[in-house]
Structures are given as structure tokens and as C-alpha cells.
Amino acid sequence: MRAVVYEGPRQISVKDVPDARIERPTDVLVQITSTNICGSDLHMYEGRTDFEPGRWFGHENLGQVIEVGDGVDKVRVGEYVVLPFNIACGHCKNCERGLTNYCLTAQPEPSMAGAAYGFADMGPWAGGQAELLRVPWGDFNCLRLGEDAQERQADYVMLSDIFPTGYHATEMAAVEPGDQTVIYGAGPVGLMAALSATIRGASKVMVVDRHPDRLRLAESIGAIPIDDSTVDPVQAVLDQTMGLGADNGCECVGYQAHDPSGDEQPNLTMNRLVASVRFTGRIGTVGVFVPQDPGASDDLARQGRIAFDFGTFWFKGQHVGSGQAPVKRYNRRLRDLIAAGKTEPSFIVSHELPLDRAPEAYEHFDKREDGWTKVVLHPVG
Ligand code: NAD
Ligand code: ZN
Structure with missing residues (x-):
């Protein structure tokens, strides 16, 4: 699959990487149709973190479920889902208190501040600026969307983070x-x-x-x-x-x-x-x-x-x-406001581009160039 791979400070390329796949029975595999560039990606892009070259970005993700593990029973193949950037197990001491931003299972060490897709110091999880994304604890980490999801991706993808x-x-x-x-x-x-x-x-x-x-x-x-x-x-x-x-x-x-x-x-x-x-x-x-x-x-x-x-x-x-936002605490209510037509967070979107144009998009967004407010990349579709 194609992904936005970090090569070094302000150097990224879109290239082939191993396909994401189901690894555990609780995993869901999502084909990514919308994935945003975030101000938080710039911490890594600019080289201010120890993000390893060869890994790929992407924590603001939305897509269509194409496969589910044997242990998944809520999420269905074919559904559109948006993924909170916090990866959480749903059953540790912090998740039970609603602190999915500090999940003790998904963050490999207690000293880390939570876990996220494609992020420095937030676990080994691959990012979603790619054609496919493995979502661990899929029943917990997928927010299911309704029938208007495909046409209104630019609104719903904002539920993943910002x-x-x-x-x-x-x-x-x-x-x-x-x-x-x-x-x-x-x-x-x-x-x-x-x-x-x-x-x-x-x-x-x-x-x-x-x-x-x-x-x-x-x-x-x-x-x-x-x-x-x-x-x-x-x-x-x-x-x-x-x-x-x-x-x-x-x-x-x-x-x-x-x-x-x-x-x-x-x-x-x-x-x-x-x-x-x-x-x-x-x-x-x-x-x-x-x-x-x-x-x-x-x-x-x-x-x-x-x-x-x-x-x-x-x-x-x-x-x-x-601190980091516990996305899950709010995103169901905010999803329903979008679905009811009461709010349209997509007003900030300045560019919708195919994945291949990620390098130029990062360059413009990093410089906060006039008119480059929020970029949505479309790996598929
Ligand atoms: P951004 O860099 O595009 O936006 C920051 C804005 O602040 C820019 O428009 C810039 O002109 C403005 N700015 C700079 N200095 C200023 C000042 N002194 N006074 C007023 N404005 C000033 O990034 P973004 O995507 O909007 O993200 C903003 C921050 O939020 C980043 O640090 C990002 O990592 C963080 N973030 C946190 C969470 C979380 O869970 N806590 C989630 C997502 C992003
Ligand atoms: Zn973000």
C-alpha cells in the first residue's frame, strides 16, 4: 500500500510500505478514504521529535471497514467509521474512568502520554496517511457513521481529533x-x-x-x-x-x-x-x-x-x-450534531488532495501559507 513516509526533517515521500492487516481477533481493517494533516504532525515533520524515519504519519482518519477480526462483533464490513486519534483498550483503569487519552494498555510504557496512530512517543502504531489502517480494539475505537458518511467526509473526519x-x-x-x-x-x-x-x-x-x-x-x-x-x-x-x-x-x-x-x-x-x-x-x-x-x-x-x-x-x-483530548468522550455527541445538520466543522477545509500530493501539502501547511488552513488527503476514493 502507499503511505506518507517520514524520511527526516521536512522530508517525506509517498511510497509503498507493507499492507496493514488484521493481527489480532479484536482488530478492524479500514480502507482510508479521508485523512487530515494536523498541526501535531508538524512536531514530527519539522524534526522536533524522535519519530523514526521509515514510519508513516496519520492520526486523523476516516474510512470504510473492509475486514474484521473474529472477536469483533459491533463493527461491520462496509460501514464508514471515524477513528479517534487516541488508541484505547476500553478496559484498563484509565479507560474505565473515561481517560482514553491515557490508556495504560495501548501506551507501551507508563511514562508515555497515551497512544496514537503514526505518532512519536505514543506507541508503535502505524498511521492512517496510507491506503489501509489496522485499528486495534476495533469495537471500542471505531465510531460508526450513518448513511451520509461518504458525502460528508470532510465534516465527519474532524471527529477524529480537532x-x-x-x-x-x-x-x-x-x-x-x-x-x-x-x-x-x-x-x-x-x-x-x-x-x-x-x-x-x-x-x-x-x-x-x-x-x-x-x-x-x-x-x-x-x-x-x-x-x-x-x-x-x-x-x-x-x-x-x-x-x-x-x-x-x-x-x-x-x-x-x-x-x-x-x-x-x-x-x-x-x-x-x-x-x-x-x-x-x-x-x-x-x-x-x-x-x-x-x-x-x-x-x-x-x-x-x-x-x-x-x-x-x-x-x-x-x-x-x-493535556491531550479524550476524543471518545465527545465525538458521539459531536457526530450527532453534524448528522442533524446543526454544525459543519468542514468550514476550515482549504484543500482536498490525493495522497500523492502530501509532500507539497505539508510544505505549504508547515509555512502556514495564506489559504492553507486544513488539508484532507484522500488515499482511496
Ligand atoms: P497550527 O500551527 O496550524 O495553528 C496554530 C495557530 O496559532 C497558527 O494560526 C499561528 O499563526 C497561531 N499563533 C502562533 N503564535 C501565536 C500567538 N502568540 N498568539 C496567537 N496565535 C498564535 O496548528 P493546529 O493544527 O491548529 O494545532 C494547534 C496546537 O494544538 C498544536 O500545538 C497541536 O499539536 C495541538 N493539538 C493538541 C491536541 C490535543 O489533544 N491536546 C490535538 C490536536 C492538536
Ligand atoms: Zn491531529
């Missing part, structure tokens, strides 16, 4: 009806957080970024765009909230917001969130801060130890939530 991740940010930030919410980052994740805040009934959603095309997308769903290359975003949020600050905020940027050259970082999104969220407000962080640039000037920065204004955070009595 829509539930954006939703998780707003859940950790405890966005409630009527709230005024600020989102830092208008990448795919930030835009999904903005959409989620709207779904939860926020009265005002403010989105901070510096890319006009991404800010326009935020505006297209009713959010207020704030361009931090032209205005002070903290002041802009205070102006929008009668000086009180937003009720809550989401961090959807991650390592890019960190300047490893020093501790004084007025531009760091965490500092800006602390300053632009009100007293006792909540902050949900889903942006990934580790690993940092391997060229960072000090070891602590490389390990993701960043300095932020904890004093003001404490003084204001704020709360923060963090």
Missing part, C-alpha cells in the same frame, strides 16, 4: 451559555474551539491570531477576530468585555508561542491568557508545548519548561486544564 480537541479546550475552560470567551490561535484547533464555544452558547467569542485568512474563517462563524500583529490582544479583549476580561479562555497555539530565548515573555499565550481572562476564570490548554525546538538555547526549554506569570494567575484565582 473538533473534540477544540471542544475539550472549551470543556476545560468551562464555557457556559452567555460567556465571553477568548481563544488564542486560529489554526484548525483554535477554529474548532471557537466553533465549540459557539455550540455551548457563548455570547461573544474572540479569536487571536495574525493570519488574515484564518481570522476571516473565525469571523465567518460569528467570532470577533483580533490580529495581534496590529493590536495588543489583551487590551482588545479588555475593551470587548468592559474591562473585566473574558470569562474563560483557550490556548490553541502551543510551542510556537514560546520564545526560548528568555523568561520575560509578554507575548506568550499563557501570559496573555492570564492577563485577558477575568478573576477566577478558567483556561483550557490544548496546544502542545513539548518538545520545543531542539535548537532552543537551554535544556529546560527543550523539555517544555516554560515560564509564565503564575503569580498573577494565583492572585486572580484562575484555573487551568491541560
